[in-house]
Amino acid sequence: MSTHSTSGSTTLDEVTGEPLGGANASTVPAAEHEGSGPLPPRRRRAGSVPRTRLTVALLGLVLPVLLLLVWHLLSTNGFYSPVQLPQPSAVLGAGWELLRSGDLWVHVGISTQRVVVGFMLGSALGLAVGALVGLSPWARILAGPTVGALRAVPSLAWVPLLLLWIGIGENSKVTLVAIGAFFPVYTTVSAALQHVDGQIVEAARSFGIRGVRLFTTVQLPAVLPAVISGLRLALAQAWLFLVAAELLGSSMGLGFLLTDSQNNGRTDRLLLAIVLLAVLGKLTDALIGVFERWTQHRWGSAPAT
Amino acid sequence: MRHVLTRPDTALDAAAVSFENLGKSFPSRDGRYEQPVLTDVSFRVEPGEIVTVLGPSGCGKSTLLRAVGGLSAPTSGAVRIDDDVVSGIDPRCAVGFQEPRLLPWRTITKNVELGLPARTPSGTGRRRVAELLDLVGLTHHAGHRPGEVSGGMAQRASLARALARNPRVLLLDEPFGALDALTRIRMQDLLLQVHRADPTTVLMVTHDVEEALVLSDRVVVLTRETPTSPATVAEVLAPDLARPRSRDDTRLTAMRTHLLRLLGVER
Ligand SMILES: Nc1ncnc2c1ncn2[C@@H]1O[C@H](COP(=O)(O)OP(=O)(O)O)[C@@H](O)[C@H]1O
Ligand SMILES: [Mg+2]
Numbered sequence: 001m002s003t004h005s006t007s008g009s010t011t012l013d014e015v016t017g018e019p020l021g022g023a024n025a026s027t028v029p030a031a032e033h034e035g036s037g038p039l040p041p042r043r044r045r046a047g048s049v050p051r052t053r054l055t056v057a058l059l060g061l062v063l064p065v066l067l068l069l070v071w072h073l074l075s076t077n078g079f080y081s082p083v084q085l086p087q088p089s090a091v092l093g094a095g096w097e098l099l100r101s102g103d104l105w106v107h108v109g110i111s112t113q114r115v116v117v118g119f120m121l122g123s124a125l126g127l128a129v130g131a132l133v134g135l136s137p138w139a140r141i142l143a144g145p146t147v148g149a150l151r152a153v154p155s156l157a158w159v160p161l162l163l164l165w166i167g168i169g170e171n172s173k174v175t176l177v178a179i180g181a182f183f184p185v186y187t188t189v190s191a192a193l194q195h196v197d198g199q200i201v202e203a204a205r206s207f208g209i210r211g212v213r214l215f216t217t218v219q220l221p222a223v224l225p226a227v228i229s230g231l232r233l234a235l236a237q238a239w240l241f242l243v244a245a246e247l248l249g250s251s252m253g254l255g256f257l258l259t260d261s262q263n264n265g266r267t268d269r270l271l272l273a274i275v276l277l278a279v280l281g282k283l284t285d286a287l288i289g290v291f292e293r294w295t296q297h298r299w300g301s302a303p304a305t
Numbered sequence: 306m307r308h309v310l311t312r313p314d315t316a317l318d319a320a321a322v323s324f325e326n327l328g329k330s331f332p333s334r335d336g337r338y339e340q341p342v343l344t345d346v347s348f349r350v351e352p353g354e355i356v357t358v359l360g361p362s363g364c365g366k367s368t369l370l371r372a373v374g375g376l377s378a379p380t381s382g383a384v385r386i387d388d389d390v391v392s393g394i395d396p397r398c399a400v401g402f403q404e405p406r407l408l409p410w411r412t413i414t415k416n417v418e419l420g421l422p423a424r425t426p427s428g429t430g431r432r433r434v435a436e437l438l439d440l441v442g443l444t445h446h447a448g449h450r451p452g453e454v455s456g457g458m459a460q461r462a463s464l465a466r467a468l469a470r471n472p473r474v475l476l477l478d479e480p481f482g483a484l485d486a487l488t489r490i491r492m493q494d495l496l497l498q499v500h501r502a503d504p505t506t507v508l509m510v511t512h513d514v515e516e517a518l519v520l521s522d523r524v525v526v527l528t529r530e531t532p533t534s535p536a537t538v539a540e541v542l543a544p545d546l547a548r549p550r551s552r553d554d555t556r557l558t559a560m561r562t563h564l565l566r567l568l569g570v571e572r
Contacts, residue, residue, distance in 0.1 A: 199402070199404060199406050200406055200407075200408060202376060202406075203400070203402060203406035204408075204419065205376070205394060206374055206376060206394060206398075206399075206400045207399070207419055207420050207466070207470060208394060208396055208422075208423055209419070217408075217419070218408065221408070221410050222410075224410075
């Protein structure tokens with residue numbers, strides 16, 4: 001094999017064979033760049049899948065427009081009565097009517113508030129308990145089965161108890177939403193933390209990193225994709241539980257709008273509430289997308305798992 | 306020399322490592338008995354020495370190194386760094402693992418920063434990391450993530466991270482084992498250069514006889530009677546030759562044959 005240069009004047013270019021700038025900047029040794037060279041950037045799906053944002057957004061609207069057309073046809077050709085299926089324009093009119101009376105903002109506002117507050121509380125608690133159970137074998141042994149059993153209770157079964165304990169006000173609704181948001185985050189986070197690469201954790205520990213710093217430097221970034229998908233599920237659950245809470249007893253909110261419209265035969269408002277729920281659900285989900293991009297920017301692209 | 310690693314102002318003196326009748330056993334797979342892996346290991350590494358631990362795969366070399374780093378406690382006996390018995394992760398040690406073990410979501414620079422001692426002022430830290438990246442030839446890949454560089458580069462980043470700690474004892478677990486032959490030789494040269502600039506104590510595990518002979522002041526050979534019996538020190542060999550050494554020095558050839566025979570390979 002090669003003989004070591006015997007003088008003390010070895011330059012680093014010889015030693016590491018790496019271009020270090022300056023005169024030798026272009027001498028890249030073949031050995032390191034063959035075979036195990038840098039991976040090429042991931043290629044997009046080939047073929048005719050559209051690329052630009054605008055086209056994608058427009059294509060996403062094709063189906064809703066078709067649905068609207070079918071709806072319009074079914075509601076005008078006598079197949080359904082106006083009580084069963086009002087025309088799209090009637091729904092729009094109902095929205096306008098509520099908007100002018102100011103009721104629309106009350107319903108949308110209070111529902112959004114309940115979801116946001118409940119979701120924040122539930123997912124923060126889910127992250128905390130999930131982290132504890134995922135990281136500490138003791139917590140897992142002691143609390144794991146109990147939390148698992150609580151999760152097995154269909155969450156709506158809590159409603160009578162919540163009404164009994166907290167009353168029919170805001171708190172019981174927010175609590176129910178929080179319960180709905182808690183479990184998806186808890187489950188995904190605690191499971192993901194148990195599968196964090198132990199070798200990386202050990203390496204970080206060997207550099208004196210421990211406790212909260214170990215969590216924020218290694219474990220949390222490692223489970224970030226799981227946390228995000230847990231948050232997505234939690235948000236969907238939060239809206240589900242909101243409607244349940246509002247259906248069961250309230251005087252405001254989109255769930256109330258649903259029951260109230262049903263009782264008064266206002267199918268136009270009923271459909272309006274459903275459309276609003278779809279739009280709000282999609283908007284809040286988009287916020288999680290924003291949060292996801294922020295975390296990726298903060299911690300770099302999500303680790304491949 | 307174009308690049309000399311400046312001795313950081315915080316440079317501390319190299320520490321001695323002594324193994325005192327170290328023994329380690331692990332619970333067997335079914336948990337019914339203790340399987341001894343190391344028994345009665347005693348030797349001392351002087352401050353500033355490069356010592357390699359040589360032994361067959363699975364004989365407990367990593368276990369030995371982990372005991373020094375405080376990553377796992379011995380079953381019997383003790384390891385001392387200078388006069389202190391190791392009882393947990395020791396800030397005087399830095400470990401270069403067999404695998405790069407970089408955080409995949411952090412850039413190479415950010416990964417190397419992880420090795421800096423606690424409470425390093427950020428300016429000093431940045432300068433030190435830049436210097437180390439230059440030393441291991443990764444300046445142009447500083448902003449890349451581990452998944453975007455070759456295995457050899459990742460391993461060099463891992464070495465830089467260990468050096469960033471400015472350790473008094475550098476523990477290296479087969480750090481070059483996964484590299485291609487050419488890169489391996491470059492990395493060995495690099496290690497010697499770093500050591501020349503800042504002679505810290507280096508305890509390095511390897512299963513490569515040639516690597517041990519080219520690098521070390523002393524070679525500690527671990528052997529065991531059967532693959533299931535515990536390993537212990539069979540011999541400590543001192544290749545008393547000035548470094549850098551030529552890989553085809555005839556004096557090394559004789560030692561190589563001797564070591565291979567100790568490890569059970571007849572030539
Ligand atoms: N944490 C552990 N639990 C159980 N057995 C282990 C553990 N770590 C190592 N061993 C066992 O100890 C022996 C020595 O392992 P190791 O020190 O990694 O060997 P080497 O590094 O020499 O290849 C192996 O048989 C291995 O299975
Ligand atoms: Mg090993």
